Amino acid sequence: MKGWHQTLDYIQQVSNQKWFHSAKLNELYVFNEGLFGTHRKSLHDQMSYHHSSIFKVLHSNAKVVDVEQTEECIMIATLVTGRSDPHGHK
Numbered sequence: 001m002k003g004w005h006q007t008l009d010y011i012q013q014v015s016n017q018k019w020f021h022s023a024k025l026n027e028l029y030v031f032n033e034g035l036f037g038t039h040r041k042s043l044h045d046q047m048s049y050h051h052s053s054i055f056k057v058l059h060s061n062a063k064v065v066d067v068e069q070t071e072e073c074i075m076i077a078t079l080v081t082g083r084s085d086p087h088g089h090k
Helices: none
Strands: 019-022 027-032 035-041 048-055 063-069 074-079
16 A cells, blocks of 8 residues: 555544434434444435335434334424534534
8 A cells, every 4th residue: 555544533423313314414313233224214204214225424414313213104293492402512
């Protein structure tokens, strides 16, 4: 390998929250085993999200939310107030 390399000096760990929502992108994120799965909004019901997901970087405006899951979809139950930074920064 070419170039200058160094050892990893830190790992940024996400807080213990699991679900996040980006109002700007209208996407629902779930943090699982070090990755963020992004759930798309349902075309048939604007209040729900698909179970299937793709991996994406968590959007900077994402807020912590609580969700309810059914066999058909995932829905945002509540926005968790006071926990706006998904990376646990103050």
